[in-house]
Amino acid sequence: MRLVQLSRHSLAFPSPEGALREPNGLLALGGDLSPSRLLMAYQRGIFPWFSPGDPILWWSPDPRAVLWPAQFHISRSMKRFHARSPYRVTLNHAFGQVIEGCAADRFEGTWITPEVITAYHRLHELGYAHSIEVWDKDELVGGMYGVAQGTLFCGESMFSRAVNASKTALLVFCERFTRNGGQLMDCQVLNEHTASLGAVEISRHEYLAQLATLRMQKLPQNFWVPGTLFTPQR
DSSP: OOOEEEOTTOOOOOOGGGOOTTTTTEEEEEOOOOHHHHHHHHHTTOEEOOOTTSOOEEEOOSSEEEEOGGGOOOOHHHHHHHHTOOOEEEESSOHHHHHHHHHHOTTTGGGOOHHHHHHHHHHHHTTSEEEEEEEETTEEEEEEEEEEETTEEEEEEEEESSTTHHHHHHHHHHHHHHHTTOOEEEEESOOHHHHHTTOEEEOHHHHHHHHHHHTTSOOOTTTTSSEEEEOOOO
């Protein structure tokens, strides 16, 4: 197991199974954030994560944190809140605002540099990266974004500026995703927040097997068309 330096002239990645044990999952460095390289990475169960000023680092941790959308855990208090929710939830209405909201979050956003924002915006324009927005009237108060791989959705980051806003984004998206054949959400690394929502750890080997199957499956053709997913009860 050794860290591999990527070439700017080749999109090839080493096998995720060769990633370092410590730090867990570090596989390669270098390359770029071009759409073709990012898509190649996601297809192989690899994602970028690095600190500003550092080279691009590529990861495939073992174990991998995932969320089975049908098993999304919603607390009683969240159920009560959602039943009277003041929020409107949309899909792919404001990708740029969502990723910038995530970048401004002092916990989530330290790695979301202007270079990263530009890279994922290009993926969004190509139809691979998507956003879920939570609005209080006309103000964006929360959201999440990620990259689609068939019936698997690779969640990248979320943010919240109002009570339960990011939980609302995940709840509404999970319901629609499951209803339309979505099977799995990649959460990358387990933390207290994702665990509280029902995320669990599976082995990298199992994740890669799921990815190989699910990325070949298709959601309905119109699934990612911009639209409104939830409106508050009047």
